[in-house]
Amino acid sequence: MEKAFRSGLVALIGRPNAGKSTLLNRVVGEKIAAVSNKPQTTRHRIKGVVTTDKGQAVFIDTPGVHKPGHLLNRRMMAAVHDAIMSVDLVVLMRDASVSTGNGDRFVLDLVKKAERSAVLVLNKIDKIKKKADLLPLIDWYQKEYEFAAIIPVSALKGEAVDELLNEIIARLPEGAPIFADDELTDQPMRQIAAEMVREKILASTGEEIPYVTAVVPELWDESDPNITRIFCAVYVERPSQKKIIVGKGGARIREVGTKARIDIENLLGKQVFLKLFVKVVEDWRNQARDLDEMGIRE
Numbered sequence: 365m366e367k368a369f370r371s372g373l374v375a376l377i378g379r380p381n382a383g384k385s386t387l388l389n390r391v392v393g394e395k396i397a398a399v400s401n402k403p404q405t406t407r408h409r410i411k412g413v414v415t416t417d418k419g420q421a422v423f424i425d426t427p428g429v430h431k432p433g434h435l436l437n438r439r440m441m442a443a444v445h446d447a448i449m450s451v452d453l454v455v456l457m458r459d460a461s462v463s464t465g466n467g468d469r470f471v472l473d474l475v476k477k478a479e480r481s482a483v484l485v486l487n488k489i490d491k492i493k494k495k496a497d498l499l500p501l502i503d504w505y506q507k508e509y510e511f512a513a514i515i516p517v518s519a520l521k522g523e524a525v526d527e528l529l530n531e532i533i534a535r536l537p538e539g540a541p542i543f544a545d546d547e548l549t550d551q552p553m554r555q556i557a558a559e560m561v562r563e564k565i566l567a568s569t570g571e572e573i574p575y576v577t578a579v580v581p582e583l584w585d586e587s588d589p590n591i592t593r594i595f596c597a598v599y600v601e602r603p604s605q606k607k608i609i610v611g612k613g614g615a616r617i618r619e620v621g622t623k624a625r626i627d628i629e630n631l632l633g634k635q636v637f638l639k640l641f642v643k644v645v646e647d648w649r650n651q652a653r654d655l656d657e658m659g660i661r662e
């Protein structure tokens with residue numbers, strides 16, 4: 365007899381930098397989420413759809429769990445709580461190459477309190493020389509919560525990611541696909557484009573800039589069939605930050621634009637003209653209206 369098709373929503377939750385967005389891109393097979401070594405890279409809930417012959421998992425990538433300071437961060441954390449409560453399966457993702465901290469306990473507590481069915485993913489095993497070193501960590505988590513499965517992976521290298529996907533789909537309820545099997549995401553293309561710009565800014569700037577920067581797609585012009593014209597605003601909070609992003613003689617913003625354009629062209633399969641302009645908006649991270657415009661809603 366044919367096994368029934370399974371489908372459902374799967375939340376990826378964890379501390380900043382755990383590798384959630386890396387995993388999302390890996391399972392979807394396209395770069396739809398920004399990835400960086402800076403915390404709080406992801407600000408939006410991003411859905412990524414994976415369809416196999418056994419089922420369909422709709423992954424929801426969420427912002428890394430952190431202490432909320434600004435209204436921006438409160439909204440980001442509300443999105444995490446929402447995701448945990450609205451999915452069929454929670455995937456708690458953890459960087460297994462670093463020791464357990466308060467942040468890890470905090471994320472674990474979220475899952476415990478929610479009492480949701482959860483799979484634990486121990487990521488970055490490519491950085492761990494002896495796999496046996498994982499055993500105490502697995503042991504600790506097993507005592508803390510009844511995880512449906514505990515799976516060590518490397519999202520970056522793709523190690524054990526297929527097994528993880530099978531384990532996840534096997535735990536989803538029986539049901540028809542939620543998305544068409546050629547749909548990869550619910551993210552509008554313009555939002556993905558903005559994310560790619562932000563990713564390049566994060567990669568090329570130091571500590572402070574990632575937090576104070578947002579990228580908003582302002583214009584998307586497809587009137588010319590040969591080239592898509594995209595205009596994005598880059599928000600910062602102070603003129604000094606604008607100076608950093610623009611760089612000497614505009615060098616940094618040009619480099620960011622070139623790299624982001626290449627990513628966007630790959631995604632669209634088409635030539636792109638990308639124009640970036642930097643806007644100084646004081647304290648935008650506490651302005652409900654700015655956040656609404658950025659799509660970071662209540």
Ligand SMILES: Nc1nc2c(ncn2[C@@H]2O[C@H](COP(=O)(O)OP(=O)(O)OP(=O)(O)O)[C@@H](O)[C@H]2O)c(=O)[nH]1
Binds near residue numbers: 384404405426489518
């Ligand atoms: N060595 C190694 N690095 C990884 C792995 N997975 C992710 N990374 C790196 O870890 C960093 C963070 O990855 P992200 O995918 O942006 O992490 P995230 O959990 O989405 O982070 P936030 O969006 O800030 O919550 C990046 O530099 C990734 O390249 C892995 O399996 N091995």
Ligand SMILES: [Mg+2]
Binds near residue numbers: 405
């Ligand atoms: Mg992320």
